[in-house]
């Protein structure tokens with residue numbers, strides 16, 4: 518359950534946060550597949566509570582396991598999964614089963630269902646109060662029992678030790694597996710007992726016929742462990758991968774200039790990160806781009822220069838399974854996705870002729886630098902880091918075998934030096950400032966001599982990356 522099942526020569530999971538299924542299907546066909554992305558993570562797909570002003574977080578308040586949200590219905594979801602798989606892009610679903618919706622009285626769902634919260638009654642599952650833990654609040658993260666059996670921000674807490682609850686969860690997840698999903702993000706896994714999760718995961722079907730016979734679903738569990746709490750990320754790694762929030766924090770700190778880049782030479786387990794195969798990595802996610810774990814250190818689209826460097830490093834370095842955040846613009850924390858003010862329908866991203874998005878969507882995954890580094894990662898797969906170089910401060914460079922070379926300059930001034938690129942003689946397109954288009958580079962061109970050397974100029978706070986797939 519640690520294998521993401523990417524198609525060959527593909528990598529990276531793009532979180533198309535709050536996108537509609539129809540738009541995701543089109544994105545798989547027209548952009549993600551042709552550009553080598555491995556898969557997409559979709560926002561929770563099951564019926565959720567309609568919360569006043571439609572904040573993004575309402576998707577984390579389940580009303581039932583029927584597939585119907587502002588992203589679309591079951592039919593839209595199935596079509597999307599089929600289309601994405603057909604063009605070689607996998608689908609991972611965000612699964613919210615630690616809890617159900619909160620509220621004061623009756624709450625309405627996105628599929629026309631209702632719940633009556635004071636009785637913990639969710640008739641469209643159905644769940645009643647016997648399926649939940651006693652009401653208590655999580656205040657003390659040093660108490661594992663409280664973290665697992667009390668309520669996360671007041672959300673009624675399901676008891677996954679009960680056979681009835683396990684069966685509801687397994688049935689929901691198996692239905693999605695049979696539709697063709699490749700795996701799941703397990704929301705709030707920290708708040709569920711590893712043993713209960715183990716029973717649930719073991720009852721999941723093998724993946725559908727889009728996958729090799731006997732394939733198990735990829736599972737990545739949301740366990741925020743920055744140290745110093747009762748629940749440890751290592752409790753979950755035998756069950757599946759874990760979201761490595763320490764990666765997000767440390768990489769953000771480094772590229773913010775709060776820790777010299779030269780230290781990244783030992784990036785990986787020496788930094789207290791999980792072994793690579795257990796580690797789902799990202800610069801920011803939908804929570805910490807707003808607040809929460811890591812807080813103000815976390816780099817996001819709001820700091821484009823530093824953000825691009827951090828994402829480029831994540832993709833250039835072989836550690837972990839990378840996830841790219843694809844956001845909508847927001848001014849305040851609770852702000853929901855772009856939507857029609859009267860119908861509250863989500864507005865589709867519009868793609869401009871230069872390939873970037875508008876209508877309120879950031880589409881980080883379409884930034885030249887980020888998609889260029891997806892191409893880099895695919896090209897250098899299996900090649901070790903070689904020829905590490907640094908200036909003893911905030912400029913670093915390395916090769917990936919003899920297939921790729923990358924240099925990061927987080928100094929206040931431009932840098933010009935002769936580098937050993939490990940590449941064969943020829944001209945290469947920098948995939949950060951542009952791309953290879955036919956026989957020309959739309960950005961900077963890098964000439965490598967017969968000794969593998971090249972004089973490269975790297976602007977302050979930027980990256981240059983070349984690989985054998987972008988040779989002209």
Ligand code: ARE
Nearest residue numbers: 574575577578619620670671672704705707741804809810
């Ligand atoms: C909303 C309101 C609350 C209200 C509640 C119930 O904001 O004020 O009480 O509804 O009415 C998301 C939002 C929440 C939102 C919730 C439900 O972030 O604000 O509550 O949806 O709509 C902990 C958990 C971790 C969790 C984070 C947010 O361990 O699992 O808190 N992350 C996931 C998702 C979230 C989602 C949920 C879980 C709930 O990614 O998007 O919440 O499904 C330290 C600890 C961490 C802790 C963190 C909190 O770092 O180590 O464990 O994370 O602090 O910042």
Ligand code: CA
Nearest residue numbers: 665666674708
């Ligand atoms: Ca719980």
